[in-house]
Amino acid sequence: MINNRSLIIVGGLAAAAWLASNSLYVVDETERAVKLRFGEVVEENIQPGLHFKVPVTQTVRKFDTRVLTLDTDPSRYLTLEQKAVIVDSYVKWQVVNPTRYYEATAGDEMMATRLIQPRVDESLRNEFGRLDLQQIIAERRDDLMTGPANDLDALMREELGVAIVDIRVKRIDLPEDVSSAVYDRMRSEREREAREWRAQGQEEAERIRANADRRRQVLLAQATERSETLRGEGDAEAAAIFSEAYSQDEEFFAFWRSLNAYRNSFSGDGNMLVLDPSSDFFRYLKSPTNRGLKADALLPPEE
Numbered sequence: 036m037i038n039n040r041s042l043i044i045v046g047g048l049a050a051a052a053w054l055a056s057n058s059l060y061v062v063d064e065t066e067r068a069v070k071l072r073f074g075e076v077v078e079e080n081i082q083p084g085l086h087f088k089v090p091v092t093q094t095v096r097k098f099d100t101r102v103l104t105l106d107t108d109p110s111r112y113l114t115l116e117q118k119a120v121i122v123d124s125y126v127k128w129q130v131v132n133p134t135r136y137y138e139a140t141a142g143d144e145m146m147a148t149r150l151i152q153p154r155v156d157e158s159l160r161n162e163f164g165r166l167d168l169q170q171i172i173a174e175r176r177d178d179l180m181t182g183p184a185n186d187l188d189a190l191m192r193e194e195l196g197v198a199i200v201d202i203r204v205k206r207i208d209l210p211e212d213v214s215s216a217v218y219d220r221m222r223s224e225r226e227r228e229a230r231e232w233r234a235q236g237q238e239e240a241e242r243i244r245a246n247a248d249r250r251r252q253v254l255l256a257q258a259t260e261r262s263e264t265l266r267g268e269g270d271a272e273a274a275a276i277f278s279e280a281y282s283q284d285e286e287f288f289a290f291w292r293s294l295n296a297y298r299n300s301f302s303g304d305g306n307m308l309v310l311d312p313s314s315d316f317f318r319y320l321k322s323p324t325n326r327g328l329k330a331d332a333l334l335p336p337e338e
Contacts, residue, residue: 060095061085067133068097079134096142102129102200105148110156111210112163114171118216120163121208124180126155127200128191135196150195155202158183171207180204 062068062083070078070086071094081095088095109123128151130136140146162183163171171179180202188199281288 058087058090065101066097067100068095069133069137070095076134098130098133100130102127112160115167118168119210123205126202129198129200131198132196139195158187
């Protein structure tokens with residue numbers, strides 16, 4: 036009797052443990068779940084925590100809702116001018132609608148990536164096809180991917196229940212047959228810009244040089260005007276001094292001027308003057324003395 040009772044208790048505990056293990060389930064913080072009854076979704080987007088399900092008839096599918104990475108293979112795209120570029124990119128995606136994700140992919144991550152990749156390839160092909168090579172090179176990669184990421188996000192949410200968080204370009208290469216043409220074009224563009232800058236520099240130099248020459252002429256004219264004014268004032272002041280001195284003793288002033296004239300006239304060797312003896316030039320040579328000075332003193336000293 037005791038053994039039978041023990042077996043019943045053990046069996047009851049085992050049944051309770053089995054029931055609990057098949058009735059209770061935990062959804063992790065990084066997961067979302069859907070509850071199925073014979074393959075049909077009966078509860079959507081189950082949040083993290085402890086939950087209950089009916090054993091046998093109900094099952095639970097859990098999906099990782101963290102941001103996942105799809106690293107695509109490098110692809111060859113044609114630009115607006117039909118030049119090829121090789122683009123290496125990757126996609127960040129995340130499950131946001133577990134029910135739609137389960138219905139579209141049966142919860143298979145590999146199937147999801149196989150469905151996302153051609154959509155990404157098509158979106159990038161369209162984006163690069165509307166830009167020329169110069170725009171692709173000059174534009175920032177983040178800005179280049181904004182349009183495709185937004186468009187693809189709306190489409191993937193509807194079709195697969197996943198969000199396209201971001202599309203990033205790791206590198207953009209040119210095929211070897213295009214590289215030389217691109218480099219030649221870039222070189223020509225830089226040379227054209229250099230010529231423009233050089234021409235602008237020469238124009239600016241000419242303008243500065245012309246302005247400096249004009250200022251130089253103005254300064255010289257002002258300096259000449261100032262010097263002529265000062266010279267005129269000096270000449271006027273000298274004339275006034277001479278006039279004042281002359282008016283004080285006219286005879287002595289006439290004598291001093293004649294004395295200077297004699298010195299300048301007889302200073303050299305072999306100088307000859309043809310003058311009338313009665314000329315006023317010899318006025319102070321006609322008398323032996325003048326104001327106490329001997330006539331010999333008026334002549335230059337002999338060597």
